[in-house]
Amino acid sequence: KSGKTVLGFQLAIAVASGRAVFDWFNVLDPGPVLILEQDDSSGTASWKETLEKSPVQEFKHDIYFEARKKGRFLCEEFIALLEAEIDALKPKLVILDSYTAFRPARSGGSDLVKGESEDFASLDELGTRKNCLILMIHHNSKGAFLQDWDSQAAGTFAITAAIQGQIHVSRY
Numbered sequence: 001k002s003g004k005t006v007l008g009f010q011l012a013i014a015v016a017s018g019r020a021v022f023d024w025f026n027v028l029d030p031g032p033v034l035i036l037e038q039d040d041s042s043g044t045a046s047w048k049e050t051l052e053k054s055p056v057q058e059f060k061h062d063i064y065f066e067a068r069k070k071g072r073f074l075c076e077e078f079i080a081l082l083e084a085e086i087d088a089l090k091p092k093l094v095i096l097d098s099y100t101a102f103r104p105a106r107s108g109g110s111d112l113v114k115g116e117s118e119d120f121a122s123l124d125e126l127g128t129r130k131n132c133l134i135l136m137i138h139h140n141s142k143g144a145f146l147q148d149w150d151s152q153a154a155g156t157f158a159i160t161a162a163i164q165g166q167i168h169v170s171r172y
Contacts (some may be wrong), residue, residue, distance in 0.1 A: 004137050005040075008095045009050050011135065015093045016061045031092030031132075032061040034085060038068050038101035039137070064089055073104040074119045079126060086130045094127070099138040 014021040018030035040046060044067045051063070072078065086094065096102055099119075106115055120136070127134040 005046070005097055006050065008097065008135060008137050009035075009047060012063055012093060012095060013051070013054055013056050013059075016059045016063045017056045018060050019056055029092055030060060032089055033063045033093045033095070034089055034091040035063065035065045035095045035097070036072075036082075037066065037097050038072055039098040041068055061092075062089075064091070068101075072102070074102045074122075075104055078102075079122050083126055083130065086126070086132060091132050094132055094134045095137065096123075096134065097137040099136050102136075 011021060012033040012035060013019070014025075014027050015030055016033045018027055020026050035047065037044065037047065044065065047065055082094070103116075103119065106112055123134045123136065
């Protein structure tokens with residue numbers, strides 16, 4: 001409840017409208033946006049309400065929204081389906097909300113660090129190959145509360161090792 005999803009949607013509005021993020025940071029390559037909501041069962045209503053309340057109401061490009069689907073997890077099949085959607089819609093921004101909901105169950109004895117690193121590396125490779133930013137929304141781990149901000153993501157250091165950048169949103 002620190003505003004991660006709201007920030008994601010503000011980025012979506014800016015990319016789809018071509019307007020500067022927070023009226024300050026120019027969008028250099030506006031285009032369609034694809035949002036896959038997996039975290040919030042009432043996500044459709046939340047996203048719709050945020051869009052309706054936005055002062056930006058004119059969009060040059062579409063914002064595509066897909067509500068939560070049972071059994072949708074990060075795996076090779078998901079990456080292939082996501083790639084097909086990217087090919088069809090040509091989004092400049094893809095938002096996945098959130099890693100905790102998309103993360104597949106790990107079998108006992110599996111290497112958590114390797115699995116999470118592969119999840120993020122495959123998304124990073126897909127985004128690079130398709131020239132679109134894939135933004136994965138993720139939350140802090142309660143178990144990592146006393147760690148430095150860049151080590152607080154639920155899971156391990158593998159999450160930050162396999163990506164090109166991150167934005168940390170924290171309650172104040």
